Amino acid sequence: MLxxxxxxxxxxxxxxxxxxxxxxxxRAVTKKYPFGLSPATIRNxxxxxEEMGFLAQPHTSAGRVPTDLGYRYYVDTLKDDNHxxxxxxxxxxxxxxxxxxxxxxxxxxxxxxxxxxxxxYIGISVSPNAATSTLSKIELIKYRENQLAVIMFxxxxxxxxxxxxxxxxxxQSNLNRIAEYINAQHTGHTVEEIKEKVIRxxxxxRLRCDDLISQAVRICRDIFSSSPGNVYISGLSxxxxxxxxxxxxxxxxxxxxxxxxxxxxxxxxxxxxxxxxQIFIGSENPLEEMKNLSMVVxxxxxxxxxxxxxGIIGPTRMNYQQAITIVASTANYITDMLSNK
Amino acid sequence: MLxxxxxxxxxxxxxxxxxxxxxxxxRAVTKKYPFGLSPATIRNxxxxxEEMGFLAQPHTSAGRVPTDLGYRYYVDTLKDDNHxxxxxxxxxxxxxxxxxxxxxxxxxxxxxxxxxxxxxYIGISVSPNAATSTLSKIELIKYRENQLAVIMFxxxxxxxxxxxxxxxxxxQSNLNRIAEYINAQHTGHTVEEIKEKVIRxxxxxRLRCDDLISQAVRICRDIFSSSPGNVYISGLSxxxxxxxxxxxxxxxxxxxxxxxxxxxxxxxxxxxxxxxxQIFIGSENPLEEMKNLSMVVxxxxxxxxxxxxxGIIGPTRMNYQQAITIVASTANYITDMLSNK
DNA sequence: ATTAGCACTCGATCATGGAGAGTGCTAAAC
DNA sequence: GTTTAGCACTCTCCATGATCGAGTGCTAAT
Numbered sequence: 001m002l003x004x005x006x007x008x009x010x011x012x013x014x015x016x017x018x019x020x021x022x023x024x025x026x027r028a029v030t031k032k033y034p035f036g037l038s039p040a041t042i043r044n045x046x047x048x049x050e051e052m053g054f055l056a057q058p059h060t061s062a063g064r065v066p067t068d069l070g071y072r073y074y075v076d077t078l079k080d081d082n083h084x085x086x087x088x089x090x091x092x093x094x095x096x097x098x099x100x101x102x103x104x105x106x107x108x109x110x111x112x113x114x115x116x117x118x119x120x121y122i123g124i125s126v127s128p129n130a131a132t133s134t135l136s137k138i139e140l141i142k143y144r145e146n147q148l149a150v151i152m153f154x155x156x157x158x159x160x161x162x163x164x165x166x167x168x169x170x171x172q173s174n175l176n177r178i179a180e181y182i183n184a185q186h187t188g189h190t191v192e193e194i195k196e197k198v199i200r201x202x203x204x205x206r207l208r209c210d211d212l213i214s215q216a217v218r219i220c221r222d223i224f225s226s227s228p229g230n231v232y233i234s235g236l237s238x239x240x241x242x243x244x245x246x247x248x249x250x251x252x253x254x255x256x257x258x259x260x261x262x263x264x265x266x267x268x269x270x271x272x273x274x275x276x277x278q279i280f281i282g283s284e285n286p287l288e289e290m291k292n293l294s295m296v297v298x299x300x301x302x303x304x305x306x307x308x309x310x311g312i313i314g315p316t317r318m319n320y321q322q323a324i325t326i327v328a329s330t331a332n333y334i335t336d337m338l339s340n341k
Numbered sequence: 342m343l344x345x346x347x348x349x350x351x352x353x354x355x356x357x358x359x360x361x362x363x364x365x366x367x368r369a370v371t372k373k374y375p376f377g378l379s380p381a382t383i384r385n386x387x388x389x390x391e392e393m394g395f396l397a398q399p400h401t402s403a404g405r406v407p408t409d410l411g412y413r414y415y416v417d418t419l420k421d422d423n424h425x426x427x428x429x430x431x432x433x434x435x436x437x438x439x440x441x442x443x444x445x446x447x448x449x450x451x452x453x454x455x456x457x458x459x460x461x462y463i464g465i466s467v468s469p470n471a472a473t474s475t476l477s478k479i480e481l482i483k484y485r486e487n488q489l490a491v492i493m494f495x496x497x498x499x500x501x502x503x504x505x506x507x508x509x510x511x512x513q514s515n516l517n518r519i520a521e522y523i524n525a526q527h528t529g530h531t532v533e534e535i536k537e538k539v540i541r542x543x544x545x546x547r548l549r550c551d552d553l554i555s556q557a558v559r560i561c562r563d564i565f566s567s568s569p570g571n572v573y574i575s576g577l578s579x580x581x582x583x584x585x586x587x588x589x590x591x592x593x594x595x596x597x598x599x600x601x602x603x604x605x606x607x608x609x610x611x612x613x614x615x616x617x618x619q620i621f622i623g624s625e626n627p628l629e630e631m632k633n634l635s636m637v638v639x640x641x642x643x644x645x646x647x648x649x650x651x652g653i654i655g656p657t658r659m660n661y662q663q664a665i666t667i668v669a670s671t672a673n674y675i676t677d678m679l680s681n682k
Numbered sequence: 683a684t685t686a687g688c689a690c691t692c693g694a695t696c697a698t699g700g701a702g703a704g705t706g707c708t709a710a711a712c
Numbered sequence: 713g714t715t716t717a718g719c720a721c722t723c724t725c726c727a728t729g730a731t732c733g734a735g736t737g738c739t740a741a742t
Contacts, residue, residue, distance in 0.1 A: 025735050038685050043736065061691045061736045103504045136484070143478055143494045151492055151502075153484045159502050161492075163444045236577075237600045240593055251592065252581055259578045366704050379716050384705065402705045402722045 002052075002073075008035065009045045010054055014066045014074045018319055021243045023063030068282035068316065071294070075279055075320050089325055093118060097333045104157045104337055109232045111310055111330055116235025118326050120242070121314030122258060124297075126268045127229040128307040130160055131192045138182050138223070140175040142166070148175065150223050155188075156302055156338045164222045170215055178216045195224035228269070229308060231261040244315035250292075257289035258313065268309040272299050275306045277328060282316040292316065296323040298331035302338045310334065343393075343414075349376065350386045351395055355407045355415045359660055362584045364404030409623035409657065412635070416620055416661050430666055434459060438674045445498045445678055450573045452651055452671055457576025459667050461583070462655030463599060465638075467609045468570040469648040471501055472533045479523050479564070481516040483507070489516065491564050496529070497643050497679045505563045511556055519557045536565035570649060572602040572609070585656035591633075598630035599654065609650040613640050616647045618669060623657040633657065637664040639672035643679045651675065 002010070012033040016024040026039040026046060035042075046064050049055045054070035057063075066074070096118070100110040108127040115123025133154040141149045148170075150162040185201075186194045198220045202213055236255075245251050258264060267287060271278055277298040283291050290313070297311030310331055312323045343351070353374040357365040367380040367387060376383075387405050390396045395411035398404075407415070437459070441451040449468040456464025474495040482490045489511075491503040526542075527535045539561045543554055577596075586592050599605060608628060612619060618639040624632050631654070638652030651672055653664045 023735085027735075039735090040685055040687095040737095041683085044684090047737080057736090059692060061734075062693080063735065105502070105504060137482075139480070139482060139492075141478075141480060141492070141494075143500075144498060147498070149492070149494070149500055151480075151482070151490070153482075153490070157485060157488070159484075159490055159504070161446070161500050161502060163446060163500070237593075237596045240589075240596060246589065248581075248587065248589065248592075251589075252578075255578045255581060364704085368704075380704090381706095381716055381718095382714085385715090388706080398705090400723060402703075403724080404704065 005035075006045055006049060007077075008033070009042060010049055010066075010070060011074060011077070013046065013049075013055060013064060014070060017066055017317055021317060023058055023065050025063035028063070066317075068284060071281045071316060071320070072284070075281065078321055078324065089118075089322065090329055093326060093329050094333075097330065105159055107334060107337060108230065108308075108310075111334065112232035112234045115310065115312055115326060115330060116238050119312050119314065119319075119323055120235070120238045121312045121318065121323065122233060122235045122239055122254075123310075123312060124234075124258075124264060124268070125232045125310040126265060126272075126308050127232075128154070128156065128158060128302075129229045129269060129272070130154070130227040132190055132305070132307050133158065134190050134302075135182075135187050135194060137187060138179055140179040140219075142170070142172045142175055148219070152191075152223075156307075160227065162223065162227060164219060166219065167215060174212055174215075177212075178219065181216075182220070191224050195220070198224070228265055231265045231268070233258055233261065233264065239314065242315065244317055253289065253292060257287065257293060263287065268297065268311070271297055272306050272309045275299050275301065275304075277324065277331075279320070279324070294318045294320075296320065296327050298327045300331045300334040300338065302335075307338075308334075346376075347386055347390060348418075349374070350383060351390055351407075351411060352415060352418065354387065354390075354396060354405060355411060358407055358658060362658060364399055364406050366404035369404065407658075409625060412622045412657060412661070413625070416622065419662055419665065430459075430663060431670055434667060434670050435674075438671065446500055448675060448678060449571065449649075449651075452675065453573035453575045456651065456653055456667060456671060457579050460653050460655065460660075460664055461576070461579045462653045462659065462664065463574060463576045463580055463595075464651075464653060465575075465599075465605060465609070466573045466651040467606060467613075467649050468573075469495070469497065469499060469643075470570045470610060470613070471495070471568045473531055473646070473648050474499065475531050475643075476523075476528050476535060478528060479520055481520040481560075483511070483513045483516055489560070493532075493564075497648075501568065503564065503568060505560060507560065508556060515553055515556075518553075519560065522557075523561070532565050536561070539565070569606055569610070572606045574599055574602065574605065580655065583656065585658055594630065594633060598628065598634060604628065609638065609652070612638055613647050613650045616640050616642065616645075618665065618672075620661070620665070635659045635661075637661065637668050639668045641672045641675040641679065643676075648679075649675075 009029065012029050013024050016028055016032055026042040029042050030037065030039050046055060050057060050064060053067060054073060055064040056067045058065060096114055100107055100114070108125045112123040112125040115125070130152070133156065135152060136155045137153040139151040141151065143149050146165055146168045148164045148166045150164060152160045182194070182198065186198060189197070199217055202217045202220065239245055239254070240251065245254060277296070280286070280295045282294060285291055285293065285295060293313055294316045295311055295313050297309050299306035299309045301307065311327055314323065350370065353370050354365050357369055357373055367383040370383050371378065371380050387396060391398060391405060394408060395414060396405040397408045399406060437455055441448055441455070449466045453464040453466040456466070471493070474497060476493060477496045478494040480492040482492065484490050487506055487509045489505045489507045491505060493501045523535070523539065527539060530538070540558055543558045543561065580586055580595070581592065586595060621636045623635060626632055626634065626636060634654055635657045636652055636654050638650050640647035640650045642648065652668055655664065
């Protein structure tokens with residue numbers, strides 16, 4: 001569909017544009033990438049590329065700017081080549097990652113900060129959705145007259161608190177019985193599975209020991225009701241340095257896109273359903289607010305099951321190669337952390 | 342120092358300036374606040390006020406703008422009058438506060454969001470510093486080979502997790518003994534006090550039961566080592582709507598001021614040492630980055646002891662009256678929550 | 683098929699000038 | 713003595729227009 005020469009020109013234009021913002025002209029291309037062709041020829045090729053939808057002209061007699069489609073083509077060739085093992089970057093990254101090893105519970109916060117500091121774009125990460133985590137242990141602690149603290153430990157080592165209001169009559173010893181029951185019967189299953197199973201099993205028993213059981217059912221329903229992961233977003237100040245966000249409206253647009261963590265959470269949850277890396281370029285983004293931004297995300301896994309996602313949000317004029325490297329490495333690192341320990 | 346008439350003019354100028362940005366001229370003052378004086382007279386008075394440092398002129402033949410000193414004077418009269426019981430606002434506020442009643446552990450996050458949505462400035466809040474909280478219960482749960490989860494409950498009902506790396510030999514039953522010891526001897530004291538006491542007491546015992554005790558000392562040191570409160574900051578998107586942040590540099594400045602949560606944390610910790618409300622106007626701010634912003638903060642208390650702070654950050658051209666009302670009410674609300682339950 | 687040359691277009695930058703807002707000063711009015 | 717009207721002056725803001733430079737598209741020559 002695209003002959004070799006046009007392809008090189010397209011990639012050259014994109015490379016130029018990533019290096020410095022603003023439309024890129026035919027002469028600039030010949031200077032940076034000496035094909036042995038004159039600017040006039042490049043102009044003709046660029047004109048063809050525009051017709052095919054890979055480039056666009058902000059106005060007559062400006063240079064060309066890659067379209068979302070152009071970037072898509074570029075990113076796809078990057079993936080094919082997958083020579084995106086920029087070694088210096090990977091070692092710097094691993095050095096930084098080493099530092100955050102310690103505690104899986106803080107790794108997601110750290111990861112978002114790291115993603116942004118390395119890429120100079122927005123770093124996002126979401127801790128695993130409890131619903132898909134496998135429970136390893138649960139503790140129920142009555143710490144106030146009518147309040148119960150639920151402490152859940154997942155197989156990945158994540159600790160999650162939850163406060164539930166309970167009948168003041170309910171004693172700690174009865175809570176212990178409920179906790180023991182859950183621990184004995186259900187650890188190793190995902191919270192989603194447990195919720196169904198526990199409620200089903202207990203409901204069958206209801207005929208026998210009515211009062212405690214019915215309370216237990218209610219508590220379990222609360223315990224295992226959805227408790228989404230946390231979203232961590234960093235790097236606003238990084239991104240404001242970029243020339244891409246030089247005017248107020250761009251900034252407002254960006255903020256509108258990332259201000260509501262719930263939206264980002266839902267987005268990443270959705271992405272987490274498919275494994276591996278995904279790249280959304282401009283208008284490809286599922287979110288209207290992000291149609292002028294790009295997003296590079298990857299899921300991380302526990303075993304083979306993807307349980308969460310991390311990524312980078314930046315301008316469509318993004319250094320995709322670098323972003324892909326950073327996101328992929330970080331995701332792998334988290335996957336390792338979740339599996340090894 | 343300031344005769345009654347000059348004072349009214351100053352307050353009028355400030356009021357005008359708060360209502361709409363930009364320098365305010367003598368004619369505008371006479372229109373909005375008919376003193377029965379002509380613009381020329383007002384001009385003379387404003388000239389005097391400038392000489393005294395309450396007003397400033399961006400350039401010859403522009404109107405006047407209040408200086409930090411001018412705002413300081415204004416705020417002080419507000420406090421004297423303390424007629425800042427804007428009733429509609431207070432009821433709206435209480436209605437919103439009612440909603441977040443539920444769980445003290447999420448109230449600080451909610452509070453920052455609420456502060457910003459009501460004031461349209463940046464809302465900040467910090468959860469209590471664990472060091473000054475009184476411990477009501479502690480649980481030590483070994484959940485991995487060499488990892489210990491510490492769950493601390495404070496008298497205010499706050500739950501705090503911490504992960505500590507331990508010797509894999511240390512058994513759950515020994516951990517239980519340590520927890521029991523702490524719970525029996527030390528609840529009701531602040532974490533700070535406990536840290537000292539436990540380590541002192543245990544160290545004395547060291548002669549007897551060496552191995553367990555020395556491990557216990559190490560663990561307690563980790564448990565009770567400083568674990569600062571969390572900082573919650575909201576409202577960036579609110580504040581970008583304001584005309585005060587219409588240019589890029591202002592925004593960058595603002596972001597530089599609030600991007601590092603650790604700095605805000607230290608600032609609010611410092612503020613928490615004195616009770617009550619504090620207002621920092623422009624250059625009065627302890628932080629260099631905030632010398633063009635204002636901050637209205639109040640501590641909240643547990644009993645009589647201030648244990649944390651919440652507040653609002655906005656432009657020096659801030660609606661102080663409203664901000665004071667919002668911050669004071671919210672702080673009171675949190676204080677109530679901490680005391681009643 | 684490629685290239686050199688040239689006219690043309692458009693944005694960015696800068697100087698110009700008039701309008702408007704607001705001041706400071708002075709002299710008159712109260 | 714205080715207040716006010718009047719007026720000249722200053723400064724910002726905005727629209728206008730000229731110039732410059734980058735880059736294109738087209739045509740004719742290679």
